[in-house]
């Protein structure tokens with residue numbers, strides 16, 4: 229499903245508040261995605277344009293890159309997603325950093341209807357350091373070690389340099405894991421061009437969570453195989469992604485983001501990072 233650009237008249241209003249949410253103004257809303265169809269429930273995220281200190285916030289473009297690459301790779305993502313223009317007055321509790329005089333562009337993704345792994349194992353509610361949390365984390369880790377989708381998730385996150393695949397960003401869907409929240413891909417939320425060095429290794433949360441299980445040769449081989457499959461599907465779509473980037477970024481940043489992904493798509497690119505001979 230292609231990314232969909234919605235105007236502010238598609239925003240029908242805010243629904244229930246979220247149990248889990250990060251720093252962005254993430255909320256559940258009702259959206260009209262197609263005039264002929266019933267409204268959909270969607271998670272809408274409003275990123276600031278810049279962080280305190282003036283760094284350009286990259287969350288919106290990162291979301292777009294992550295969804296685009298995952299969807300083209302054939303990995304499970306929410307059925308529809310895209311950008312939406314919003315007016316300040318449409319938000320019930322607009323964050324202080326939002327300029328009341330300016331419309332803002334948000335990221336939205338249709339509610340996939342599944343809880344995250346974090347919610348499934350109730351990780352957010354268990355006290356830090358408690359035996360219950362340690363036990364639940366061990367169970368979630370074991371689930372991921374055994375899940376057939378895990379190598380593809382590690383591979384995708386390596387390709388797009390997503391440094392935030394925390395367990396709230398994987399939805400526990402029957403037989404698969406649905407990927408959401410790519411706001412920290414392309415190395416992080418406030419990347420600058422010098423950060424986008426295609427050959428570099430970046431944090432990979434799922435791989436780190438698996439620990440020694442991710443170091444075995446069969447696992448690394450499976451990641452490598454998934455990476456090859458993913459880049460074979462994403463590479464032909466790179467010109468289309470570049471066009472999207474050109475709408476959101478200045479020309480030098482757009483070129484840098486494109487070249488970063490293009491460079492990481494080269495045969496054998498991941499092999500050097502995970503220590504497998506291509």
Ligand SMILES: Nc1ncnc2c1ncn2[C@@H]1O[C@H](COP(=O)(O)OP(=O)(O)OP(=O)(O)O)[C@@H](O)[C@H]1O
Pocket residue numbers: 246248249250251252254271273306337338339340341342343344347394396397399408409411
């Ligand atoms: N499309 C979706 N379908 C189902 N659930 C979703 C979807 N998008 C977000 N959620 C739920 O909302 C939570 C917060 O969304 P998301 O991770 O995108 O925002 P966030 O504010 O960046 O969170 P965090 O900073 O904690 O990672 C997710 O953990 C998940 O439970």
Ligand SMILES: [Mg+2]
Pocket residue numbers: 250396397409
């Ligand atoms: Mg998240």
